[in-house]
Amino acid sequence: MRTWLATGHAEAGAVLRDRRLGRIFGPRTPEAEWDTFNWLHADSILDSEPPKHTRLRRLVAGAFGRGHVQRLAPRIEELAQGLLAQLPDGSFDVIEQYAEPLPVLVIAELLGVPEADRHLLRPWSQAIVRMYEVDRTPAEEAAARTAAGEFAAYVEELAAHRAKAPGEDLLTDLVQARDGSDRLSAHELVATAVLLLNAGHEASVNGFGNGLHSWLTAPARPAVDATDPAAVDRLVEEFLRHDSPLHLFERTAKEPTSVAGVELAPGDKVAALLGAANRDPAVFADPNRFDPTRDPNPHLAFGAGIHFCIGAPLARLELAISLRTLLGRHPRLEVVEAVQRPTFVLRGFERLVVSPAG
Template identity: 90%
Template sequence: MALRQASRVPSKSPSLDAAELLDLTDPAVVADPYPHLAALRAVAPMAWHSGMGTWLATGHAEAGAVLRDRRLGRVFAARTPQDDWDTFNWLHADSILDSEPPKHTRLRRLVAGAFGRGHVQRLAPRIEELAAGLLADLPDGDFDVLADYAEPLPVLVIAELLGVPEADRHHLRPWSQAIVRMYEVDRTPEVEADARRAAAEFAAYVEQLATDRAARPGEDLLSDLVQARDGSDRLSAHELVATAVLLLNAGHEASVNGFGNGLHSWLTAPDRPAVDVTDPSARARLVEEFLRHDSPLHLFERTAKEPATVAGVELQPGAKVAALLGAANRDPAVFADPDRFDPTRDPNPHLAFGAGIHFCIGAPLARLELEVSLRTLLARYPALEVVEAVRRPTFVLRGFERLVVAAVSRPA
């Protein structure tokens, strides 16, 4: 749907410019955004940001309204020049994440049908096996729990899910990281060049793999996606590749950052609450608090497709509005003592996986992966402490570059 380009100034003058309170490129905000987000939420849970040309929703109710309102959509703006950005553009335009009904409805139905054939459930023992294999190579002393464990594990899991041969798996994370750096607010020409190259290489690889699966189907998700049909309908070649790339990009980023952020929050909590991770219910609550307390994704943008009043704000077609998920997940109107890490929190209606029609289709896999990897790690290292923590200098995808931990005690 073609939309009129929104003005940099809203049709109704706002009483507050969020740019006065929140600069998402400020290193202090990137390092610890929560006090800044809380200050903005306290005075305007839905505020206009002149620097970004976007309305920002920092309240839980307001962010939820932005995510669920069908008058707002994901409107992908193709990058130019087209010849340079061709593959990058269609990888997004033909994905579930950047599509709207009726295309989104069709894609999600086809992908969910392939996803629902037991692929996630059958992966549980394999995730545990892969996690144990990574742990077997870890030292008895300090180690980087991200580089040595949390980062390689989801790549291995998604590779297993899609049927990527072991010899090719080392390409996946560099390709993915290069593409997702484009989602930050402070991109450089080097970042853009890396993203174009990675998109072209990643798409070409998946196209070849899909061609092989069409000729020789396996028991993997990619084989099911190649054959996915709903009556006479099926995924196009571009839609198939875009789906596979999205599963890896979104899947591993959420898992790595959710694990690292949550583990750091738990291990550095002032009261360091104990959790019996052998208890499935306690473990599930712990994972939900991992996702809420320091969310892996902080910004999800939508565009008004028609005139709409959302969370009390009048929007014209083309107007941009972003749900700040990390801010919503610490809204004191919904979460008691929101800055405290509480692994017993129940209910825990966080928005880390989004809401509405764009709720993360891989959420069940991410939750399973976090639960199994956490239980497996703590079975070997029952007590850990943080030795060094280095944040990534990014706001949208929040995580650590390094998270070095030490085992305080370990079974014989």
């Protein structure tokens, strides 16, 4: 990859926090073919640096700070209960039938995507995020370009409707978001909504599936009291640490920089390997053991520094509620079949078939 890799917790944390290292988006070429895909990234929080990043995050964080996340808690539980009620007796694929549809429904509700359109979101998202892997095919690249165009056009139309007919949703707040005379441009608005839709459920799906598999297959599986909110919160953090949903987050040196004793020249790339950092024995005792009582648990699953995941509170709330709801109905589950996706950067399961025990 021609990229320096930081594997330790301290080294990965230094990469994520060092302001001399930036998220520098390189447009894909030929730019005429990649136009929409390129601006969806160049105008997003994830792939911008100060002062643009500071401005975008301030506008978006203001919208997130209006109670959208906490007000969703009862609705998340209602959606989770509805999905569980549809499960067959006996074995079921917890990814396809529970972990995957729930975050899509939640982020769609948060942004105000009409129910009839929600089936479009996951395929668009999966096509786009496949571009973050290191072994893409030409067919996958073509699918990503198509998805980016369709996704952006859809959000543009929905945002235009919200501008005329505001609703009680985050997209309306993003349309209306202002800081003095400043507001999101048309491209920034669409890029932000697409990023929230993509990141808002990819991490949750993979975090849930990876963590559940880690827990259910752990030797002498440790029990967790699903009625204890604190115990469930600790379980969620161990889900995120033990088998992180995002394994690689890249930075580019903006100036001559020394990180962990390595000299970087402008343009050099360095990536934090979050999965490795979260198994660092210098920070986590017996790091390969799944321990739902682990406390403190300073994992880096949501990143660190100015690019720390803005949706982390929603992801944590969603994981806690979906876990508590699932365990309330099926307190003991056993893994029947587990099939991982052939990906590295965004790590997760294609299938995770479980069966209620006893």
